[in-house]
Amino acid sequence: MQAVYFNGRWVAPEQARISAFDRGFLFGDGVYEVIPAFKRRLFGAEAHLNRLTRSLEQIDIQDPLTRVQWLDVINRLVSDCPSVDVSIYIQVTRGAPAKRDHAYPDPPVPPTVLASASAISPLSAKIRTHGAKAITVPDLRWGRCDIKSVNLLPNIMARQQAVAAGAVEAIMVREGIALEGAASNLFAVIDDDLLTAPLGPHILGGVTRNRLADMVKDQGHIPLLESPIPFDRLFDATEVFMTSSTRDLLPITRINEHPVGTGRIGPVWTELSQAFTKLKQQRET
Ligand SMILES: Cc1ncc(COP(=O)(O)O)c(C=O)c1O
Known part of the structure; x- marks a missing residue:
């Protein structure tokens, strides 16, 4: 070893x-x-x-x-x-x-x-082709989720609930707002806007989230709103994906028992995941 x-x-x-x-x-x-x-x-x-x-x-x-x-x-x-x-x-x-x-x-x-x-294992071909399922769970975490603390019990319990439900990630919901995953940030395409929770004490400021947000702003053609995603609006999303350093942009095509949009991988994820892969290939320190 x-x-x-x-x-x-x-x-x-x-x-x-x-x-x-x-x-x-x-x-x-x-x-x-x-x-x-x-x-x-x-x-x-x-x-x-x-x-x-x-x-x-x-x-x-x-x-x-x-x-x-x-x-x-x-x-x-x-x-x-x-x-x-x-x-x-x-x-x-x-x-x-x-x-x-x-x-x-x-x-x-x-x-x-x-x-x-x-x-790091790459996302499976199955997930890249068909997307994956997420579940929603109550956010049981503390008030400083912006600190990357090793206290991860609520995250662990949420992820285990996801696994038991045949899902790959759990979306944390606090006071009616869908915030982020157990170990990822959340993006949703709603009414042609790309939404993600604003930085603050209730989410971890993901490096992938921030990098992707900068990339989308630079590209300029997809409107990005760093604003709260109400839980019920999540089910109006045409696309949902979750970001993290080891899973990149994870496409979510099912939440609980509901298909996201058509239930298929969408054009925003396809475009952004390709562009993000290119970004990763650029040389940097
Ligand atoms: C709660 C939480 N949110 C978001 C993320 C994504 O962060 P990053 O993109 O920096 O990996 C993680 C990563 O572990 C996390 O644990």
């Missing part, structure tokens, strides 16, 4: 052992990031590392590595990975003080740092 970066050292995965008092283990007191590379080229690394810095700042954990050190670690993981399409996982927790206490350890202890690599 490929070595992982663990607290400043490169070790076999089974040697990356945390203390039973690690606050990530005890409290979910930590944050994470997922950075993709395609054909061994990082995609959106700066934006992902900016989000990691912000998540750490928001929960008062000092960033354990400089930007250059993070990039060194990430580049090594990408080049050592047997697969050419790679997902880099980074997790930083508040470390392992001697005693369990809700308040931050004082003085602080060194954070626990893990970075590892795994293969």
Whole structure:
């Protein structure tokens, strides 16, 4: 198995052992990031590392590595990975003080740092041709979904409900608004506008979401509205798709028991997913 970066050292995965008092283990007191590379080229690394810095700042954990050190670690993981399409996982927790206490350890202890690599599997031909099903679920998450916290229990439960219903993703609905997926952002074509939830505390600012939104604005011919998607309007959508770093633009052709639009892949997804693939192929740092 490929070595992982663990607290400043490169070790076999089974040697990356945390203390039973690690606050990530005890409290979910930590944050994470997922950075993709395609054909061994990082995609959106700066934006992902900016989000990691912000998540750490928001929960008062000092960033354990400089930007250059993070990039060194990430580049090594990408080049050592047997697969050419790679997902880099980074997790930083508040470390392992001697005693369990809700308040931050004082003085602080060194954070626990893990970075590892795994293969990204492309979307199946079946999903690219026919789309996939999503379900809607009540959003049980906290009020700071903009922080990429390792506290993912509501997301896990939602995704499991989706799997049990034969769906690929769960759409979180809070106070009548369809916000985002368990691990993806939501886009819907309604009355020829492309809608996605505005940034704020109730969604994670997805790097794919932001990149796609910029691309659509640059292209200029599809009106993009960063505005809330009312739950009932979701069923008037002619197209729905969900975005994330490892699943790109995931076309949704069925929500609960209702077809989305005609129930087939639509022209907006087809155009944007092709354009996004091109964007990914462009060289960037
Ligand atoms: C809740 C949530 N929203 C959106 C996303 C998509 O973010 P990104 O495009 O940066 O992968 C994720 C990714 O894990 C997520 O967990």
